[in-house]
Amino acid sequence: MNKIYSFWYQILHPDRHSSAFIWFILLGLVIIVVAIVPEFIQINNVSNVLIQMVPLGLVSLGQGLVILGGGIDLSVGSQISLITLIAANTMTDSPVIIILSLFLCLGAGVVFGTLNGLLVHKMNIPPLIVTLCTSFIFQGLAYTLHKTTGGYIPSSFQMSLTISWGLFSIPFLLFLSFIGIEFYLLYRTRFGRYIYALGGNEEVLANAGVSVGKIKVTTYVIAGLMAAITGLYLAARVKSGGALYGVPFTLNSVTAVVVGGTPLSGGVGGLGGTIAGVAIVSMLNNVLNLISFRFNLQSSFYKEILTGLVLVIAMIFYRKRS
Amino acid sequence: MLECKDITKTFPGVTALSHVSIFFNQAEIHALVGENGAGKSTLIKIIAGKYRPDTGEIYLKGKKVQMTDPRKAIEHGISTVFQEYNLLPHLRVLENIILGNEPIGKRGRIDWKKARAICTQLMDNLQINIDLDRYAGDLGAAEAKMVEILKALVSKAEIIIMDEPTAALPEKEVEALFRLIRNLKASGVTVIYISHRLNEIFSIADRVSVLKDGKMVGTFSVNSINQDELIRLMIGREISSTFSYRQNFQENPVILSLRNIEDQRHLKGISFDLHQGEILAIGGMTGNGQREIIRFLFGSHSISKGEVFYEGKKVSIRSPRDALQLGIGFIPDDRRNEGLAVTQSVRKNIALPSIHLRQTIGFIHHREEKEIVEKMVSTLSILVPMVSTPVQNLSGGNQQRVVIAKWLPLKPKVLLFHEPTLGVDVGAKMGIYQLMRQFADEGVAILIVTSDMIELLRIPDRILVFFEGKITGEFFRQNATEEKIMFAASGQKGA
Numbered sequence: 064m065n066k067i068y069s070f071w072y073q074i075l076h077p078d079r080h081s082s083a084f085i086w087f088i089l090l091g092l093v094i095i096v097v098a099i100v101p102e103f104i105q106i107n108n109v110s111n112v113l114i115q116m117v118p119l120g121l122v123s124l125g126q127g128l129v130i131l132g133g134g135i136d137l138s139v140g141s142q143i144s145l146i147t148l149i150a151a152n153t154m155t156d157s158p159v160i161i162i163l164s165l166f167l168c169l170g171a172g173v174v175f176g177t178l179n180g181l182l183v184h185k186m187n188i189p190p191l192i193v194t195l196c197t198s199f200i201f202q203g204l205a206y207t208l209h210k211t212t213g214g215y216i217p218s219s220f221q222m223s224l225t226i227s228w229g230l231f232s233i234p235f236l237l238f239l240s241f242i243g244i245e246f247y248l249l250y251r252t253r254f255g256r257y258i259y260a261l262g263g264n265e266e267v268l269a270n271a272g273v274s275v276g277k278i279k280v281t282t283y284v285i286a287g288l289m290a291a292i293t294g295l296y297l298a299a300r301v302k303s304g305g306a307l308y309g310v311p312f313t314l315n316s317v318t319a320v321v322v323g324g325t326p327l328s329g330g331v332g333g334l335g336g337t338i339a340g341v342a343i344v345s346m347l348n349n350v351l352n353l354i355s356f357r358f359n360l361q362s363s364f365y366k367e368i369l370t371g372l373v374l375v376i377a378m379i380f381y382r383k384r385s
Numbered sequence: 386m387l388e389c390k391d392i393t394k395t396f397p398g399v400t401a402l403s404h405v406s407i408f409f410n411q412a413e414i415h416a417l418v419g420e421n422g423a424g425k426s427t428l429i430k431i432i433a434g435k436y437r438p439d440t441g442e443i444y445l446k447g448k449k450v451q452m453t454d455p456r457k458a459i460e461h462g463i464s465t466v467f468q469e470y471n472l473l474p475h476l477r478v479l480e481n482i483i484l485g486n487e488p489i490g491k492r493g494r495i496d497w498k499k500a501r502a503i504c505t506q507l508m509d510n511l512q513i514n515i516d517l518d519r520y521a522g523d524l525g526a527a528e529a530k531m532v533e534i535l536k537a538l539v540s541k542a543e544i545i546i547m548d549e550p551t552a553a554l555p556e557k558e559v560e561a562l563f564r565l566i567r568n569l570k571a572s573g574v575t576v577i578y579i580s581h582r583l584n585e586i587f588s589i590a591d592r593v594s595v596l597k598d599g600k601m602v603g604t605f606s607v608n609s610i611n612q613d614e615l616i617r618l619m620i621g622r623e624i625s626s627t628f629s630y631r632q633n634f635q636e637n638p639v640i641l642s643l644r645n646i647e648d649q650r651h652l653k654g655i656s657f658d659l660h661q662g663e664i665l666a667i668g669g670m671t672g673n674g675q676r677e678i679i680r681f682l683f684g685s686h687s688i689s690k691g692e693v694f695y696e697g698k699k700v701s702i703r704s705p706r707d708a709l710q711l712g713i714g715f716i717p718d719d720r721r722n723e724g725l726a727v728t729q730s731v732r733k734n735i736a737l738p739s740i741h742l743r744q745t746i747g748f749i750h751h752r753e754e755k756e757i758v759e760k761m762v763s764t765l766s767i768l769v770p771m772v773s774t775p776v777q778n779l780s781g782g783n784q785q786r787v788v789i790a791k792w793l794p795l796k797p798k799v800l801l802f803h804e805p806t807l808g809v810d811v812g813a814k815m816g817i818y819q820l821m822r823q824f825a826d827e828g829v830a831i832l833i834v835t836s837d838m839i840e841l842l843r844i845p846d847r848i849l850v851f852f853e854g855k856i857t858g859e860f861f862r863q864n865a866t867e868e869k870i871m872f873a874a875s876g877q878k879g880a
Contacts, residue, residue, distance in 0.1 A: 251494045253487045256476075260484055263473035270471060271485030272459040272540060331475045 082324045082336030084380060088373075089339050092346065100353045110230050112349045117234040118293045118300075119315055120341045124245050125289030126316040127337040131249075132282045133262035133329030134183060134190035138198035139290045139316060142175050143309025145205040146294025151214020151304030161220055168291050175201065176287020180280030198313070205306040212305035216298050224299040234296060241289075242338065249334055258282060262329025318370065319344045322377045343373060386411040386575050387432070387463075387544055392441035394427055401427040402438070405601045407594055409544065414566065414576045416586040416607075419596035419619055420810040425579055428596065429546050432577070433465045434458035459485075464537030468548040471533055474522025479504055481521045482535045507538055511568045513561075527558030531565055538574075545569065546577040551585060552808070555671045555836070563589050581810065583612050595619055619811060629822065630862045631846045634663040639697075640830045641682070641713075641799055646691035651677040653854035655691070659799065659830045664821060666833040666845035669874040674854040675834040676718075679801050682832070683715040684708040709738065711799075714792030716785070718804035718834075724788040725776050732758045732772040734787055739794035761790040765820065782813025789820065800824060802833045806840060818844050838867060852876045 096103050103109075122139050129136045146168050153164040175197070182193040226233045249255035257278045260268040269275045290309075297308050317327075323340030325332030351366045388408040394401045402424045409415050419425050430436045432443070434452035443450055445461055452458045455465075472481050483500045490496035504517055515528055524532065530550050537545045547566075551559050566576055566589060578590055586593055587607055595602040595618045602618050641659040646652050651674040659665055667675050680686035682693075684702040693700055695711050702708050708715070717723035725734055735758045736743075743750045743757070758772050765786045769779060776787055785805065792800065805821070806814040821844065825831050835841050841848060848865050850858035850873035858873025 253489065253493075253495060256480060256484065256487060256495065259476060259480075260473055263475055264471075267471050267473055268484070270455065270465070270467065271536070272456045273485045274456070330473070 082333065082339065085323055085336050085339040085343070085377065088377070089343055089346075092343060092350075096346075096350045096353075100350070100357055103350065103353055106229060108349070108353075110227060110232060110235075112346060113230070113235045114227070114232050115349060116341055116345045117238045118297055119312060119319060119345050120238045120338070121241060121289050121293040121296065122312045122316040123319040123337055123341045124241055124334075125286035127320045127323070127325060127334065128245070128249070128258060128282045129190075129286045130317070130320050130325050130327060131262050131329050131332060132258045132279060133265065134279065134282065135194065135317065135327065136179060136283060136286045137191065137194040137313055137317075138175070138179060138201055139286060139293075140309040140311070140313030141198045141201035141205060142172065142287060142290040143294040143297065143312055144304075144306050145175075145201045145208070145309075146171060146291045147298040147301075147308045148205050148208040148214060148304035148306065150295055150298040151216055152208055154215060154217055154220065156217045156219070158219070161217060165295065168295055169288060172287040172289075172291025172294075173284055174287070175290070176284035177280065179287070180283030183283065184276045184279050202306070209304060209306060212301075212303050212308075214298075214304040216302045216304075218302075221299045221302050224296055234300075237296075241292075242334070246334055254278065254281070259330060262331075264330070315344055318374055322374055324377075324381060326381065344370060347373070386446060388444040389428070389432065390442045390444065392428070392431060392438045392443075394431060394436060394438050400599050402431075403599045405441075405596070405599070407601060407604065409575050409577060411543075411575055412570050412573045413591045414570055414578055414589055416578045416580065416590035416593040417596065418580070418583065418586065418593060418615065420812050423596040423619070423810075424599040425596055426548070427599075429465065429548060429577065429579065432458070432544075433463060433546060459540050459542075462541055462543035463546070464540055464542035464544070465546040466530070466533045466537055466548065466550055468550075468552055470529065470553075471536075472521040472524075472529055474520065476521060477517065478515055478519050478521055478524070478532055479517035481532055482507075482517075482539055484536065486539045503539065504535065507535055510572065511535075511565055513565055525558065526553045526555070527561050530554065530562055534565060534569070538569075542574065544575045544577065546579075548579050549581065550578075551580060551582060557670065559585070581808075583615055586615075587612065616811060630664075631662070631825070632861070632863065634660050634846050637661040637663065637828075640695065642694040643678075644692045644694070646678065646681065646688050646693075648677060648681070648686070648688045648690075651854050652681070652688065655851075655854070655856060657849060657856065657859075659832055661798070661830050662825050662828045663847065664825050664831040664833065664845040665847050665849065666835055666841050667849045667851055668835060668838075668841040668870060669851035669857075671836050673851040673874075675851050676803070678851075679715070679803050679832065679834045682708065682713060682799075682801055709795060712795065712797045713799040713801065714738075714789075714795065714797040715801045716788045716792075716803065716805060718807055720781075720784055720788060720808070724791075725784060727777040728775055730773045731762065731767070731769050731776055731779070731787055734776050735761050735772075735790045735794075738791050742794065757794055758790075761793055764793075765790050766816075780810070780813065781808040782810060782816060785809055785813075785817060786820070797829060799830045799832065802831065802835075804835055804837075805833055806835075806837065838870070841870065842867060850874050 122143065126136055126139060149171060150164055150168050153167060154161055179194055179197055182188055183190045224233055249258065257268060257273055261275065261278050265275055293312065294309065298304050319340035320337050321327065322343055323332065323336030325336060347366055347369050351369065386409050390406050392402050392405045405424070405428060417425050427436065431438050432452065434455045434457050437453065443452060450461055479501060482504050488496045488499040488503065501517060508514060513531055515531060521529065521532060534545065550562060554562065569576060580586060590607050592604055592606050593615065594604040595615065597619060637660040639658045640661050644656050646655040655678055667678065669675060677686050681688055682702065684704040684707050693702060700711060721727050736754050740749060743753045762769060762772060767783050767786045767790065769783065776784055779787065805817055809817060821831050833845060842865060846862050848860045848870065849856050850870055852874055853876065857876060858870065860869060
């Protein structure tokens, strides 16, 4: 009876709004890949794939909530770039400064998200336009901090975010814990229900006596926060800041969420699908690297073609479903 | 229980309510009637906190209250069941009912067990039974309304405003809803009930208040007034309850003839003829193929078998384009989605289907368009300040006229009306009926699909009754009675 509110039920949604489908696609993809390149399944590579998932995964967790609520955030990419530069320009070897810089970056993410959310809610401008505009602003700010790449990231900070043991690594565990937090928020609290309601029909939510604005703004704030965490992680991984580091994440996060079964109109779908979407989008990258190495191909074009195809196929399926 | 004193509300250019006073007792069903634009919706929006009155006061249980926003009203125990669908189709019934009132357990979790218990108890009290785990989108119209009422009750509503709750309900489901409303009353809830269906008011309400042109005409006990008097108060004039009709239409040539139309599900061998200058109405319980047949004739529903003859020639109507080329126009039931681009101007809406008649290599002849639109506006007497006014600012009756006006420049020979007066008030209804008759007199064949019994009995020359995709009754107006129609609509042939 209450099983429909259980963990696995909510992750897989085995009834109408099934994200089980996308998990099967993922599984199928893994099987095909292992058949072609057996190296894929080696512990080293699996651990790599999992780590490569992390930045996209973190952004997509935020993006997923925004899209589920009927919005979209096209500024996450330039937010990430800007955060990497803020981190790389403020950090020194002193642990105190590192911590202050961490808070500065997270605070910046909250401010960016709040700005987006308030423009969408108070000014009543379509989210697509708002976040497109703010993405230019954030991108411009990033350029003023540093034209290309640079800055300083202390080794201690880098080390702490790149430790790994076999399959597990700090970044992957970080990702898992954020999945846990988001699961709790989305499926256990009122806030989560209201995001679904917001994406389903804003008017209905308002008529239920709920303050729609708070919910809406909060989704953008969470997206900003996740972008900030992603930026910090990227800065640590590459040991620098860069004005273009975040660029691919804007559209890739939207792709991951949509492949995962949350339509751009919001209201249906959820966390489970998004995770599978992230895995598919970031796996294609790794897989094509392996394949091209093996067959001596130029891979980067194929990756984009394949991503496009997967997206189209997923969309055709979701259309039929509804 | 609730008292509104001397409420006035003006919008730029209009006085929506002027010095209206009204009171509602505890545990009464109080109907609110009036034509569209009489101020009913303004009044309930003020009570529900959506609008603030310019002057006047609201007292709740003797205490003066300020309804500053809908949340405040809900806190005061006033909930609204809107006319429009107000559920989230992708969430379950339980989640919909409890939305906004989720019981919180430890660590901020929603306590679903408790939520379920609350809903189950509510349903038990009201003697209704809806599966809480179904998706709201799968519910029937009546069940959906009940879920919306349950939603109101969960937020501890003592006063529930129902805005045309039966507008989208088939006749047989209305009774189930009425049972629920009576149970609500028995449990002490006050119901403010708005409906255009006056006969409903007499079967459910205790008192009825009439609004006209923003003023309160009066409040009456339903026992002290009858339907004709009520209509008179609402529109301030008598309406002749019968319309002229034509007995000799069969002398006119047949324009459209259907033979054994079948589709996969809804239509099971439909054959009939439509004559020039005739008004033919199709009735029956909703969902027995009426919707499909009228959409088929406009090319938006496909069939698997059967033939159509138009002016004696065999034709196939595969798209609305085909239908229009034959001279068939369609006035759909869902005006706002299928009939009009509501945010666009009256002019653009009227000009759209005939735009190809007034262009040279893609450039539109603007002056000609303006003339034609203005001519349509005056022939159909559409009340609109300017032809550039967006259609959404017009009343239901005027919107319906705009939909009709769209087809006229194409000089249609057949006009299909699906629920021609849905959401149109009493006075404007008469206007639409007169227009239909006028077209018919000019030789246009009119086909109506309607679920409104009065409309079915009083408007057409001939009546067909559908049941499970077949025609189970055909009546000429002079010998049609409600009884015979009901008999045919429930599937008994040979009435």
